Amino acid sequence: MLKAYLSMTEKAWLKLILSFEQWRLLKDMLHWVFEEIPSQKPFDYFDYQGIRYYLPDESFSNSTAIEVSIGNMKYLDFAKPENPNTAALNELIATFCRPERADLETFKMSSEWNGDLREPYNQTRTEQTAKKLEGLDTPTKVAFLTYFEVMNTAFLEEFEELFGDSKETPRYQDGTGWLMLLKTAAKSPLWGGFEKVCNQPARIVWAFMLDDVLDARQEMAEYEKQKEEMYASRNH
Incomplete structure (x- = not known):
């Protein structure tokens, strides 16, 4: 839509170079263009320097817990209002957009096949x-x-119950809290350690953590109710 509004050809659009400060200014000026942002992939992959990079599926459905955690840390680094780190955007993209795994055909035949074509996340390769x-x-x-922003906001x-009150100052300003959530989850014998939690599907890990939080909240509510009933019975 923006390309059409600016009356740019495909060739001119691909050559467009804006700093991210210029991009934000343009986005603010034309905010109405972005009122209905699509939640689907803008494209399945992009080719760059002879390598094809595949995007993650919608809703982080094929992303691991460590991808989502690291991705959010990189996004926070990039989106700092006072001093945005534009290099962190490249790290964010590299975290999620990865080439096809070398053993794809073998992987498709294994019991671990999950539909994800991308090579497994690896910190060194990402850097x-x-x-x-x-x-x-x-x-x-x-x-x-x-x-990413649309998908991540959703x-x-x-899972907002896991992130506390947005008005509170985060304990970790650099987003390390995302890793601390995985550390907490890893304490459960269900997962078998931190590394295994990291490599589990993100949505499953967060769903289990949310269920634990809701269970604990319900138990606390029932405990408080019992205390009130006991107190009331003693005063009659």
Whole structure:
């Protein structure tokens, strides 16, 4: 829609280069263009320097817990109002957008096949890829960033019970709290340790954590109710 509004050809659009400060200014000026942001993938993949990078599926449905956690840490680093770190955007993209795994055909035949074509998340490879993505065109970066923001906002709203009051000052300003959530989950014998939690589907891990929180809240409410009933019976 924005490309059409600016009357830009496909060739001119792909050559468009804006700093992210310029992008934010343009987005503010044309806020009505972004009122209905699509929640679906802007594209399945993008090709860059001879490598095809696949995007994650909608709603983080094929993303692991560590991807979502690291991705949010990178996003917080990028989106700092006072001093945004534009390099963190490349790291965010590299966290989620990855090449096809080398053993794809074997993986498809295994019991672990989950429909994800991307190679497994690896911190070292992600850091290396992020440096390569520095020269990726701005429209592609913006398209993924918008896709991530919509998807992530929905995820945060769905599991808001786990994130506390947004008015409270976070204990960890750099987003480390995302990893601390996984650390807490790893204490349960259900998962078998921190590394295994990290590699589980994000939605399953957060759903289980949310269920634990709701169970604990219900138990506390029942305990308080029993205390009130006991107190009332003693005073009659």
